Amino acid sequence: MAQPHISVAAETITTIGSFPITNSLISTWVVMTFLFIFGWFAGKNVKKRPDRFQVFVELVVGGMYDFFRKLGGKHGDKFAPLIITFFFFIVISNWFGLLPGVGTIGFFEKQKDDHTSNSLFFHKVVAGDNTSHDNVNLLDKTHTEIGNESEATDAYESFIGEAGEQKQDGKDKHTGKDSHHGPKFVPLFRGPTADLNTTLGLGIIAFFAIQYFGLSIAGVSYIKRFLDFRSPIYLFVGILEAVSDLSKILSFGFRLFGNIFAGEVLLAIMAFLFAFLLPIPFYGLEIFVGLVQGLVFAMLTTVFTTIAVAHGEHMSGHHGDHAHEGHHS
Template structure:
């Protein structure tokens, strides 16, 4: 099989050396007795690259860009800021763009890591967003952030958002509102995981059967899909934060 892309551990491949691991995951090493799978190693590598990129950008900043690199970075930041501003307004966008932009950049890097020409065939490498555990962790972090920002904005009055309709209907509407809130991280994680995992599986199969030329069309689609999925996750997180921090009389 061509080394362009191999979907690590698809089909429930067991960990090497008889080490106990969850189905379909390879344990690269143990840290304080806890297994560290290949998707986590890849996530740490990507995080390191993003931090390094941030350091390089911050070292030679100028009020008026003098390099194409700074110009490109500023364009990306301005685009993200404008995107978040359209959702929640300028004031809150200044506060929440760092978090939402971090989601977008990390997810985009993770989605595109599966398209690298050499690394994906290594047993310590796997695109993080092709693992539900990783996308679930990102979604839970987004969910916790939404609740924290809502409580910070409204205090305990934040829970009034679950009291919809007449009082006599609260026994029915409150549980439904809570369930709807709890479903949000599940839908966020499943949407991202399913799209990336499915695309990786299709591309791996095509590359195994026809390693030249034909899979290029699928790879182009994966480039678009990776960007769209990162954007959707960021947009939905922004919408959830906007709803949690908005004045209640604007929500109904």
């Protein structure tokens, strides 16, 4: 039986110039297209007296809008549209990754010794191959490093069958006969949120959205959150605030990626162990996880934005009428 295909990185299908088209990017386009078509159909003919489809749309989109608007408090209606876009994009992406065919339909690619491939396994080969014709010093260094690394990631590699085999057949690798792994399977689609580029991108957008709404609603006094010269303690607290806000990018990105990628690995393993019936409960679980992760992302963004706005307003109310004027104008 074929080994389950697992790769942390999204695989490159093709490149346009130097721009890599990965399978998760293709999936993102599919999700985008779906959202565009849905949005266009749902929004093209809204009537005061709704038909069935509009009732459904109002229930889902309007319901989410109301929920996040209320969660966002006084200024909720300003950032609710962005939040529900986060929610719908993430949930649809998560669910897209669960569709049959995503991750299983693809093609076999003959292994090449080029640096464009992103798979974990492949890099080891590259590193190993470098040794045979490049700088000998570099060779030794990398080699020992790879050795340490493989110890550290033993647990991980043990279920990435290929990598495990690779380690054992170290000799083969050096001779350049990669007969044992053959062509590499590259799936055509991959859940957009099972790619760190997507999730970190969303985290970055969320970060900038928090700063933007904080600044635009609370006004100039929002800056005091990070730069407060009244006392050294406040200055230090400001730095901490800035670091904590920046770290939100990582926490947003890795939380979403970790959950969804772990789900896909779990499903792959379950399907590998026994392909019939066994994965079904896990599919149910992953559908739920996909929804919950979307909710978590959206709710955390709402809460952080609300806190940022409230913080700025609180500060402006506390000291200085000049700041007060600023944010009311």
